[in-house]
Amino acid sequence: MPQHAPRTGARASQSRLAQRPARWKHWLPALLFLSPAIVGLVLFRLVPIVWAFVLSFTDWRIFDDIVWVGFDNYIHILSSPVARQVLGNTLWFTAMYVPGVVVLSVSLAVVLNNGLRSSAFFRGAFFLPYITATVAITLAWRWIFSTRFGLLNHLLDMVGLQGQAWLADPAWALPAVAIVSIWKDAGFYMILLIAGLQTIDPGYYEAARIDGARPFRRFYAITLPLLSRSLFFVLILALIRSTQTFEITYALTNGGPNRASTTLAFYIYQNAFVHFEMGYAAALAYLLCFAIGLVTLLNFWLRKRWVHE
Amino acid sequence: MTTKRSALRAFGLKPALCAFGMFAGAMPAAAQDTTLTYMLWSPEQVEIEAPAIAAFESAHPGVTVKVQAMPPADYWPRVSAQAASGDLPDVMAMSSGFVQEWAAAGNLLDLSPYIGDSALDGYFTSAVNIGNIGGAQVAFPQNWVAPVLYYNRTAFDAAGVGYPNATWTWEDFRAAAEALTVDENADGTPEQYGYWVYGRYAHTDPWVFRNGGRYVTADGSALDITQPAVNALAFLASLVDDGFAPRPQELEGVRQQDVFGMGMAAMWVDGSWNIDNTRKLVGDTFEWGIAQVPMGPDATPETAAAYAWADMLAVTTDTEQADLAWAFVQHMTGPTLSAADFTAGKVPAWTATAETEQWLGRGQQPDNMELILEIGEQPLYTGFTRNWSDWRGYAAAGSGGLNGELDEVFNGRKPLSDALAAATAYGNDVLSR
Structure with a gap:
């Protein structure tokens, strides 16, 4: 029935035309409902991100005129001894924080994933620092670390050990910030890892026990491989967070002594909101963004080698 | 920042509203x-x-x-x-x-x-x-x-030392600091130090300026720490090195403005606004007064200046x-x-x-508040420049700049010359940006 073919085609075309308004009717309400969020996202996220990139090529003290300086800010950062010290501090902090928080949170998760009634209490207890106001807990830690009147030095003195100026000694200030950060965040990662642990089939452990595998062997051969996806997620989060530490530094050491605990996020804050060097701070922020992006890409590349899909 | 009139002008609405006002026969009071x-x-x-x-x-x-x-x-x-x-x-x-x-x-x-x-x-x-x-x-x-020298009269009396006065030299000050340093239980940590100082501007800079020293050039465009300034800082560092003042790290965790009021140091230099806190903290625990920071040996009538800010x-x-x-x-x-x-x-x-x-403040301590007014009659020098908080190290940037470097000196971790060289290099970088 060739004479019918054109009619069928025309009908199909008419049908498509008829569907167009229907699609618009379908999308328009969705767009209308989404538009406040989209406008907000563009105005308060995307525009500032682009604008900050532009600013990184300027010299702008916020209450003064904007001057285009090209790559001067980036060149200055890379050649400044202070900026290099701050970048070094950030790397050192990451090297302490990431392994510390991952090991502690894995340990807590494994210990508390035993189904006992008391583990619910301890989960809450270990999660509590994460949701407590940072300044409040940091003030308590300031007292613990106080040289003359601090709890830590008092305990050390009781066992005959020499106390330290934990917050005023360049060798100890950044580790002190790392300790408090690990203590505060471990509970959060613990919860993520417990969720991962609960997806592991108990049958694997039963089989391993029947085969005579000891606890460490079971942890190494079963838990770690099957937890690797959650661990990968925790590792990415911890790496990003390690470069963004601010509140604890601000309240515990103020970046001192002599910038020994000043990390990149705190240095950006100082330049942006203390010295009002917005262009310089924007350049620092983009370097930080670039570094985080690079490390995350590296992680995704390495993922194939250790994460069980 | 604007009147209602100017706001209206800015939006070009004034003529329209005036016409409306004429029509309605109202509005003049609000418009003013x-x-x-x-x-x-x-x-x-x-x-x-x-x-x-x-x-x-x-x-x-x-x-x-x-x-x-x-x-x-x-x-x-x-x-x-x-x-x-x-x-x-x-x-x-x-x-x-x-x-x-x-x-x-x-x-x-x-x-x-x-x-x-x-x-x-x-x-x-x-x-x-x-x-x-x-x-x-x-x-x-x-x-x-203005910064003043706070001193604990009760401690001075106990040590048999005369109160600070306008004729005090730095050596008089050092001798008093030594006499006022008391280690009652001989454990090597004095319960009361003679003096208390760290790298904070209000602690060190009054000594620098009273010795005729300067940190910056006359036009404030660059750091150029003069020899009288170096000498003043060296004098303060020697008080710490000699054990007459604590190393700042020893008192980490104690609010700096409370050290004197808690009786941990018998003398202290800081801004006169701390009188309020010291009154509340000390109460009737001990008697105290204020004096001028002793004039330095390098000062001349042309260079000596009191420090003040407003x-x-x-x-x-x-x-x-x-x-x-x-x-x-x-x-x-x-x-x-x-x-x-x-x-x-x-x-x-x-x-x-x-x-x-x-x-x-009659009837309250200190009983010689007139001293601050006398300082106000003297030649004053503030030493402030553009980006001062950055190169000096102040507030949220207090761990860096000259403040951070001087703390390294007072904590015995860095020679003064190295610290000043580092502070000068950083300061000039800041001022040149």
């Missing part, structure tokens, strides 16, 4: 209303100043003063953002530490044309001069402070009612405020208020 905006960094100060502001509004019918206050950490980012958007208040509180850069950015109105010859009568001239930048009076003082009010260049704003500044800095409106140790810029018995 004027709002003067005023921002300051102390929410507590708003309550204190409320009666004075009300008096200003009564004296200027139709004028409403809109006050906005926030803590310093929020204040400077807020006003900076407002400056960027051309929306500064008519009048804003201004600090000695920031006035240079705000003036250089063209945000502060030169008040010189508004100030008649007689307008300055009654004010501390030296305090007024702090707001004079390059010949332009860009800010006007409300109060000022809290000021400035009229911004965004204002469209400069006359009214200046009238408000005069009102808020003159005799309207009483002595009770100032924290103990903050000196009213209006001389007569400072000289009242109430401000002098």
Whole structure:
């Protein structure tokens, strides 16, 4: 029935035309409902991100005129001894924080994933620092670390050990910030890892026990491989967070002594909101963004080698 | 920062509304209303100043003063953002530490044309001069402070040492610090040190300036730490090295302004505004007084200077009612405020208020508050430049700059020469940017 073919085609075309308004009717309400969020996202996220990139090529003290300086800010950062010290501090902090928080949170998760009634209490207890106001807990830690009147030095003195100026000694200030950060965040990662642990089939452990595998062997051969996806997620989060530490530094050491605990996020804050060097701070922020992006890409590349899909 | 009239003008609505007013036969009273905006960094100060502001509004019918206050950490980012958007208040509180850069950015109105010859009568001239930048009076003082030497009279009496006086040399000071350092249980950690110092500007810079030293060149464009300044800092470091003052790290965890009041040090130099805290902390525990920082051996009449700084009010260049704003500044800095409106140790810029018995705090410690007024009569030097907080190391940047380097010296971790070289290199980098 060739004479019918054109009619069928025309009908199909008419049908498509008829569907167009229907699609618009379908999308328009969705767009209308989404538009406040989209406008907000563009105005308060995307525009500032682009604008900050532009600013990184300027010299702008916020209450003064904007001057285009090209790559001067980036060149200055890379050649400044202070900026290099701050970048070094950030790397050192990451090297302490990431392994510390991952090991502690894995340990807590494994210990508390035993189904006992008391583990619910301890989960809450270990999660509590994460949701407590940072300044409040940091003030308590300031007292613990106080040289003359601090709890830590008092305990050390009781066992005959020499106390330290934990917050005023360049060798100890950044580790002190790392300790408090690990203590505060471990509970959060613990919860993520417990969720991962609960997806592991108990049958694997039963089989391993029947085969005579000891606890460490079971942890190494079963838990770690099957937890690797959650661990990968925790590792990415911890790496990003390690470069963004601010509140604890601000309240515990103020970046001192002599910038020994000043990390990149705190240095950006100082330049942006203390010295009002917005262009310089924007350049620092983009370097930080670039570094985080690079490390995350590296992680995704390495993922194939250790994460069980 | 605008009147209702100017706001209407800005939107081009005035003619239309006037026509509407003529038609409706109403509106003239509302159209004359004027709002003067005023921002300051102390929410507590708003309550204190409320009666004075009300008096200003009564004296200027139709004028409403809109006050906005926030803590310093929020204040400077807020006003900076407002400056960027051309929306500064008519009048804003201004600090000695920031006035240079705000003036250089063209945000502060030169008040010189508004100030008649007689307008300055009654004010501390030296305090007024702090707001004079390059010949332009860009800010006007409300109060000022100066560092003083706090000393524990009870401890002095116990050690048999005479109180500090204007003739004291640095060696007299060292001898007193040694005599006042007391290690009762001989454990190597004195319960009472003779002195307390760390790298903070108010601790060290009075010694530097009283020795005729300077950190920066005369035009403030570069760091050039002079030999008298080096000598003053070396003297302070030697007090710590000799054990007459604690290493700062030893007292980490104790608020610096509480060390003297807790009896852990018998002498201390800091700003006179600490008198309020020290009164509350010490109570009747011991007797104490204040003295001038001893003059240094390198000082000459030309170079010796007292150190002081002021809290000021400035009229911004965004204002469209400069006359009214200046009238408000005069009102808020003159005799309207009483002595009770100032924290103990903050000196009213209006001389007569400072000289009242109430401000002098009769019946309270210290009993020689006149000493601060005497300092105000001396040649003053502030040493502030653009980016001062950065190169000096102040507030949230207090761990760096010269402050951070001097702490390394006082903690015995760095030679003074290396610390000053590093601070100079950093400071010049900051000032050149």
